[in-house]
Amino acid sequence: xxxxxxxxxxxxxxxxxxxxxxxxxxxxxxFPDLTVDGSFVTGAAIASSLLTSMxxxxxxxxxxxxxxxxxxxxxxxxxxxxxxxxxxxxxVLSMIMLYSINLRIMGKPSISxxxxxTLSDVVxxxxxPLGAVAILAxxxxxxxxxxxxxxxxxxxxxxxxxxxxxxxxxxxxxxxVNTKSMKVFGLALSNGLVALSGALVAQYSGFADVGxxxxxxxxxxxxxxxxxSLIRSRRIGWMTASVLVxxxxxxxxxxxxxxxxxxxxxxxxxxxxxxxxxxxxALVIPTVRERLMxxxxxx
Amino acid sequence: xxxxxxxxKRFRSGADEVLALSGIDLHLDRGDFLTVIGSNGAGKxxxxxxxxxxxxxxxxxxxxxxxxxxxxxxxxxARRISRIVQDPMKGTAPSMTVAENLALASKRRxxxxxxxxxxxxxxxxxxxxxxxxVDLTARLDDPVSTLSGGERQALAVSMATLSRPDLLLLDEHxxxxxxxxxxxxxxxxxxxxxxxxxxxxxxxxxxxxAIELGNRLLMMHKGQIVHEVxxxxxxxxxxxxLVDLFSRRHVVDDELLLDPT
Numbered sequence: 361x362x363x364x365x366x367x368x369x370x371x372x373x374x375x376x377x378x379x380x381x382x383x384x385x386x387x388x389x390x391f392p393d394l395t396v397d398g399s400f401v402t403g404a405a406i407a408s409s410l411l412t413s414m415x416x417x418x419x420x421x422x423x424x425x426x427x428x429x430x431x432x433x434x435x436x437x438x439x440x441x442x443x444x445x446x447x448x449x450x451x452v453l454s455m456i457m458l459y460s461i462n463l464r465i466m467g468k469p470s471i472s473x474x475x476x477x478t479l480s481d482v483v484x485x486x487x488x489p490l491g492a493v494a495i496l497a498x499x500x501x502x503x504x505x506x507x508x509x510x511x512x513x514x515x516x517x518x519x520x521x522x523x524x525x526x527x528x529x530x531x532x533x534x535x536x537v538n539t540k541s542m543k544v545f546g547l548a549l550s551n552g553l554v555a556l557s558g559a560l561v562a563q564y565s566g567f568a569d570v571g572x573x574x575x576x577x578x579x580x581x582x583x584x585x586x587x588x589s590l591i592r593s594r595r596i597g598w599m600t601a602s603v604l605v606x607x608x609x610x611x612x613x614x615x616x617x618x619x620x621x622x623x624x625x626x627x628x629x630x631x632x633x634x635x636x637x638x639x640x641x642a643l644v645i646p647t648v649r650e651r652l653m654x655x656x657x658x659x
Numbered sequence: 660x661x662x663x664x665x666x667x668k669r670f671r672s673g674a675d676e677v678l679a680l681s682g683i684d685l686h687l688d689r690g691d692f693l694t695v696i697g698s699n700g701a702g703k704x705x706x707x708x709x710x711x712x713x714x715x716x717x718x719x720x721x722x723x724x725x726x727x728x729x730x731x732x733x734x735x736x737a738r739r740i741s742r743i744v745q746d747p748m749k750g751t752a753p754s755m756t757v758a759e760n761l762a763l764a765s766k767r768r769x770x771x772x773x774x775x776x777x778x779x780x781x782x783x784x785x786x787x788x789x790x791x792x793v794d795l796t797a798r799l800d801d802p803v804s805t806l807s808g809g810e811r812q813a814l815a816v817s818m819a820t821l822s823r824p825d826l827l828l829l830d831e832h833x834x835x836x837x838x839x840x841x842x843x844x845x846x847x848x849x850x851x852x853x854x855x856x857x858x859x860x861x862x863x864x865x866x867x868x869a870i871e872l873g874n875r876l877l878m879m880h881k882g883q884i885v886h887e888v889x890x891x892x893x894x895x896x897x898x899x900x901l902v903d904l905f906s907r908r909h910v911v912d913d914e915l916l917l918d919p920t
Contacts, residue, residue: 513772515774515775515776516770516771516772516773516774516775517762517766517770517771517772517773517774517775518770518771518772519772519775520755520759520762520763520770520775521763521770523752523755523759524752524755524759524763527752527753527754527755528749528751528752528753530749531749531750531751531752532752532763533713533733533734533737534711534733534737534741534742534750535737535763535764535767535818536734536735536737536738536767536768537734537770538732538734538735539734594754594756594802
């Protein structure tokens with residue numbers, strides 16, 4: 361049980377970085393960005409290819425993955441802000457383009473990392489006294505570091521302008537901000553984080569697969585929404601914390617579902633269906649609540 | 660300071676074309692305070708939008724401080740032009756705090772990775788807000804969405820004047836407020852404008868306001884400037900004179916005569 365909880369927590373942190381990326385687009389920019397389903401795999405693909413074919417240092421592959429994700433986000437931003445393609449379609453187009461690109465990067469649909477030294481191997485060796493929690497400690501440390509850097513960024517002059525771009529675009533244009541560039545920047549940052557998360561997950565689970573990104577947007581949203589309902593705050597530090605809490609809660613819930621779900625006929629393949637249903641319910645609650653309130657009132 | 664040269668603005672094209680502005684020529688000197696009146700659809704707001712860059716003119720040029728800004732995007736003009744719009748919801752970022760909104764307004768270019776709300780800036784904000792007459796100093800960390808319309812508009816006035824713009828555009832910025840709040844916002848605007856000798860254009864539906872404020876007054880109708888007074892003549896103008904002018908041009912509508920204030 362303990363080791364399973366540790367695994368769930370590890371995944372919570374590793375996927376939590378992707379959830380932070382989704383948080384930036386969905387909550388800060390209010391841009392429903394589907395690019396993440398592709399950029400998550402791009403991160404995994406870059407890291408795996410660099411590890412297997414060039415023997416690059418596992419930590420360096422993370423930086424490469426982040427950079428590639430940023431480029432993917434910039435493409436979506438370009439499609440939307442310069443070519444005038446709607447936000448959803450721009451994301452879908454990028455996602456589909458990335459599918460082909462990811463296959464190009466990997467050279468085949470799936471890469472096994474069992475025979476190369478991944479981040480997990482390096483960490484386990486370096487932090488052997490920590491034993492079973494070594495990887496968890498590193499993943500938690502990295503994720504929290506990213507969270508605190510993001511918090512600090514969102515309190516800078518530039519970060520404030522990025523938040524205002526999502527909050528009231530007309531107003532922030534009148535305050536001298538080029539909102540098109542802001543959106544491109546936000547999308548780049550978001551997808552960079554998602555790709556970084558993909559690179560971590562690939563090394564942690566020992567493989568990269570071209571289909572591993574399917575539903576990244578939904579699991580990211582699940583973390584954002586579940587966390588947001590557990591911790592309600594408008595302060596940026598609490599908001600990013602809520603995303604990570606949401607990611608952890610979601611992964612623990614998934615673990616329970618996979619372990620004990622068979623009792624109610626649950627299969628592992630049902631996971632995406634159930635996750636989407638959770639997101640739907642969470643998204644619909646405010647509307648339903650308002651409708652109920654109105655019923656209690658006059659009509 | 661500002662030159663509007665032969666500006667024309669058409670919306671749509673073909674049969675249902677609308678000529679929103681035609682042959683507008685306007686010159687403002689530094690320190691001028693111009694009030695603009697006119698019935699609905701006269702082109703007052705369109706004129707402001709062309710000046711601040713939200714709309715591009717169909718023909719004509721706009722110059723700011725001698726520099727042609729006709730094709731300069733709105734965000735870049737905003738470094739020199741401030742504006743306040745009618746809807747209190749639109750001038751501020753609702754889910755961000757009062758302090759964060761002020762921080763956004765206090766730097767209009769070259770935003771860096773420096774902390775936006777330093778202790779020194781915070782103290783400056785408190786001082787700034789204490790000038791407003793509405794008590795917002797204790798609400799520096801509250802989201803703007805929790806403020807009333809009047810409070811938000813007071814904040815908007817404060818934000819618009821914070822960075823000493825070359826030009827201040829007021830687009831019926833008191834029209835959505837109740838009379839008491841409207842009066843307070845007008846006083847606040849007047850105080851800030853006079854204090855910093857801001858070049859200002861104020862569009863209003865309220866003829867008393869138009870006469871009382873500023874050194875120049877301009878009447879628009881169907882996209883054209885139909886009447887202009889300034890200085891001594893403006894001081895002697897009465898509301899009845901303006902109504903007279905309107906009716907002589909057959910432009911009187913109920914709204915002008917029934918204006919509650």
